Amino acid sequence: MLSKSVKSLLVAVFSLFIIFNSNVSFAQENGKEHHPSENKEQEGDFDVTGFILDHVKDHHSWHLWGHTSLPLPVIIKTDKGFEVFSSSKLSGEHHEPVVYQGNYAYKLVEGKIKIVNADGSVNEEDSKKVFDISITKNVASMFLTMLLLIWIFTSVARAYQRTGVKSAPKGFQSFIEPVILFVRDEVAKPYLGHQYARFMPFLLTIFFFIWINNLLGLVPFFPGGANLSGNIAFTLALAIFTFVIVNVNGKKDYWKHIFWMPGLPTAMKIFLMPIEILGVFIKPISLTIRLFANITAGHILVMSLVSLIFIFKSVAASAMAVPFTVFISVIELLVGFLQAFIFAMLSALYIGMAIEEHHDHHEDIPVI
Amino acid sequence: MVVGSVAAIGAGLAAIGAGIGIGQIGKGAVEGIARQPEAANDIRTNMIVAAALVEAVSLFAVVVALLGNSAGA
Numbered sequence: 001m002l003s004k005s006v007k008s009l010l011v012a013v014f015s016l017f018i019i020f021n022s023n024v025s026f027a028q029e030n031g032k033e034h035h036p037s038e039n040k041e042q043e044g045d046f047d048v049t050g051f052i053l054d055h056v057k058d059h060h061s062w063h064l065w066g067h068t069s070l071p072l073p074v075i076i077k078t079d080k081g082f083e084v085f086s087s088s089k090l091s092g093e094h095h096e097p098v099v100y101q102g103n104y105a106y107k108l109v110e111g112k113i114k115i116v117n118a119d120g121s122v123n124e125e126d127s128k129k130v131f132d133i134s135i136t137k138n139v140a141s142m143f144l145t146m147l148l149l150i151w152i153f154t155s156v157a158r159a160y161q162r163t164g165v166k167s168a169p170k171g172f173q174s175f176i177e178p179v180i181l182f183v184r185d186e187v188a189k190p191y192l193g194h195q196y197a198r199f200m201p202f203l204l205t206i207f208f209f210i211w212i213n214n215l216l217g218l219v220p221f222f223p224g225g226a227n228l229s230g231n232i233a234f235t236l237a238l239a240i241f242t243f244v245i246v247n248v249n250g251k252k253d254y255w256k257h258i259f260w261m262p263g264l265p266t267a268m269k270i271f272l273m274p275i276e277i278l279g280v281f282i283k284p285i286s287l288t289i290r291l292f293a294n295i296t297a298g299h300i301l302v303m304s305l306v307s308l309i310f311i312f313k314s315v316a317a318s319a320m321a322v323p324f325t326v327f328i329s330v331i332e333l334l335v336g337f338l339q340a341f342i343f344a345m346l347s348a349l350y351i352g353m354a355i356e357e358h359h360d361h362h363e364d365i366p367v368i
Numbered sequence: 369m370v371v372g373s374v375a376a377i378g379a380g381l382a383a384i385g386a387g388i389g390i391g392q393i394g395k396g397a398v399e400g401i402a403r404q405p406e407a408a409n410d411i412r413t414n415m416i417v418a419a420a421l422v423e424a425v426s427l428f429a430v431v432v433a434l435l436g437n438s439a440g441a
Contacts, residue, residue: 342420
């Protein structure tokens with residue numbers, strides 16, 4: 001009982017931590033990758049890198065069509081307390097950044113909210129005080145996914161309540177049921193054995209959350225289009241859930257294999273201990289980077305193929321670019337499913353290695 | 369411009385490594401399926417998983433190349 005409440009407390013603390021940090025860490029990421037001032041459009045030249053990176057990163061507004069975009073709320077904390085205002089106050093009629101006078105004078109500089117002096121120059125010293133927890137495009141997209149998941153699964157669960165598990169599934173049930181059985185039979189059972197039922201909720205949640213986010217990311221217009229699962233803060237949050245569940249559920253054998261590997265000479269035990277301790281942290285890091293890199297690479301690939309038309313500046317190029325884009329998009333549908341599957345499968349594998357009761361010493365699967 | 373080229377070499381090397389790795393996996397899987405067609409489904413699942421693991425390593429390299437590129441530029 002106590003351990004259960006401690007676990008849920010840990011989960012709550014971590015989720016709060018992640019929610020409040022995700023924006024900040026992503027904002028820092030942007031600064032390094034984006035230099036729009038250097039190779040801006042010159043004499044009608046098309047700035048491919050800027051165009052692609054602009055679509056891959058997070059925004060304070062959600063682009064709808066043409067020059068219309070949906071403003072999202074900006075929530076910032078400075079030493080003078082919280083402030084909430086619409087992001088439309090930060091851009092003028094022609095989408096140029098304008099100064100908004102709140103507790104300080106704020107301005108969007110390269111996608112980040114900075115404090116500016118009276119003459120319009122950026123005040124770097126004061127800008128450090130800005131703690132940005134806005135509802136950005138990625139966060140809004142995540143809320144959308146959450147609502148979608150709740151809607152899908154409550155309706156499916158109600159259908160089971162009504163008709164029971166014995167009768168044939170109807171409607172949306174018949175789409176969801178095989179996927180849930182797939183997760184149970186291909187992900188949970190092979191790696192978790194008889195204890196699989198305990199971890200099914202986590203595995204199903206993580207699988208469907210990643211999958212739906214990947215699919216929404218492939219939709220090129222409004223309700224989709226956010227590169228959420230290609231955001232390293234988002235994937236890191238998911239990997240930390242796996243990390244916590246693995247280490248909280250780790251049995252005696254799991255810790256013994258980390259700190260004092262049985263069946264080896266003592267010198268080797270001492271040598272292996274730091275490697276194994278590193279391995280505990282490398283596993284979630286590899287989960288993070290795998291999902292982030294796969295989805296971001298997919299987005300960049302699709303955008304690059306579309307940009308070919310603008311690089312060659314001729315309609316004829318679209319004869320090649322469009323079929324290729326369709327082809328890559330279809331591949332991305334597969335990758336979106338595959339990455340959700342792999343994330344859930346590796347999580348199950350790591351949990352399975354941690355909860356193993358007794359260990360027979362001939363099957364050690366090397367896993368990065 | 370020079371920095372961009374160095375990142376391109378890195379991405380190319382990563383592609384070579386991943387190509388060799390995925391090629392080996394495909395070779396092994398096809399050989400396995402040819403010898404034991406009834407195990408094709410199990411082999412295919414494992415093949416996809418292994419291919420995704422190899423691909424991920426190459427994507428790590430791509431990320432490093434990209435970061436190196438933008439940090440240097």
